[in-house]
Amino acid sequence: MRMKTGRRQSWKKTKKTKTAMTEGSSSDNSQSITADIGGQLRLAAVTSAAPSTTPLSLPGVMDSEGRVDESRLRMHIFKNGGVLPSERAQVWRFLFGMYPCGSTALERPLLQEQLAVRYQVMKRKWQQVLPSAVRLHLNGTDAELVAAVRYFDQRQAQTQEQAQHHSEQLRDRLSFLELQAQVLFERVVFDREELQEAIRIIDKDVPRTNRDLVYYSTCQLNALCASRGEGSGNLLVLRDILITYAAFHPEVSYAQGMNDLCSRFLEVLDCEVDTFWSFGCYMEKFSKDFRADGLHRKIELEAALLRELDPQLYAHLVTDSMESFTFCHRWLLLGFQREFEHSDALRLFEILSCDHLELISQQVDRVRYQERLAQKHSTEDPPVSEAPAINTEFTFELFICATILLENRESLLRCQDDMQLILFANSLQGRLDLNSTLKKAEEHFYNYCKRCAWDYMSRYYKARKSKGDHFLYQLRSLFF
16 A cells, blocks of 8 residues: 555656656757757767766665665666656666676676677678678668768778777777677577568668657758768667667567667667667567567457456457457557657656566565465464465556556447557557556556455455454445
8 A cells, every 4th residue: 555655656746847857858868869069969879988887876776886776776667657867778777687787886897898799799790691781772762861871881980990999908808708709609590581581671660760759860950960861870770789689589580660669778778789788688578579479468468457447348349340459559569659758658668667566466476375374374264265366467568558448438439440449549649648647557456456355355254154243354345
């Protein structure tokens, strides 16, 4: 109950500071979105310019040696409705696993070097196998991308030239790390046909990434920046990341939608290497969502949750004339990326990624396990048959989705076929209020848990001979 109150206060607090956070989101990544000189956009760095020893300013999250308490980090994100834009890049490096939470401030610079070298070796390997795929081939109709390709090639040459100016000690250390990486990946063999097919799809999807975002658009501030294609050049960085991921994860490869997902990481982290590893860590857990069976399971769970919350609306959406809940596919796959304002969508993504309700479910399971042990050794009462537990697969993103459906209940009840449902889903883009949605989703979660608890109590006391006289059983009858 106390945790619930705290979260509700956090949504309200976030709402009060929404304007500040929204304004901050444009200046948040002042280093990642604009250059200080002339306000020109610049290309994402290959390796992070931000020092990996920078401490997190979140209270009680990082100790004196730079180790992060993962549970407190996730709790902070959930209770406070995300983090400040100025903290986001560093927080994401821990939240998504690029930096192990147990690593110290002294260990992370060495880890960063190792990850950078490994990524470069991985990228170079597929480029050597498929040299024709190194550059994005354009038909000349997209002037922004044509300019971006030229600018991207110049940037690659500058990066190689800068490497020549490293100190001898640094060159020796990087050479040793490169040798290690080559040994690590020397046995990796690519399926050329599958990789070429993945690259073909990536080359279609990357130019479709949301170019309304400043980070991926050609700079509108002056003609020089536009002619260089500096903003659109980040699309080419995104392309290299996606191809490298597909090449070294053939069991996942590439699926449509990954470009939009990965683009979030690149925009926030503003670093090619850090984006690759953070995105890869995220995909270790969620790659199943891009497979048909994983998507089908998630839609099944959403349907099951709505059946619990609103049986009438559920019954309407599973009629023969409508493919059950497939219109929610994009919402769940991309974390509601287009349904909220961009700054709010980033906040929601980190809230969902903190898996806080999953941690609560683990705590509940431990308590219930202790209760079962106590019942097993108790001589006062006979053991009670196990009641169905709260469905811990009902994650918070499913409650967010259900909240959107319930808030638009009347519109959905008027939909009579699949096409009308798709039009309904498209009509919500950029229109939803995050703070209101979070508050209502939490209420639905709480009410669902309370109902499950009452049902459990009902079954428990029905198994007792004295249930009719028991105070809690009588109390329950006052509410239901």
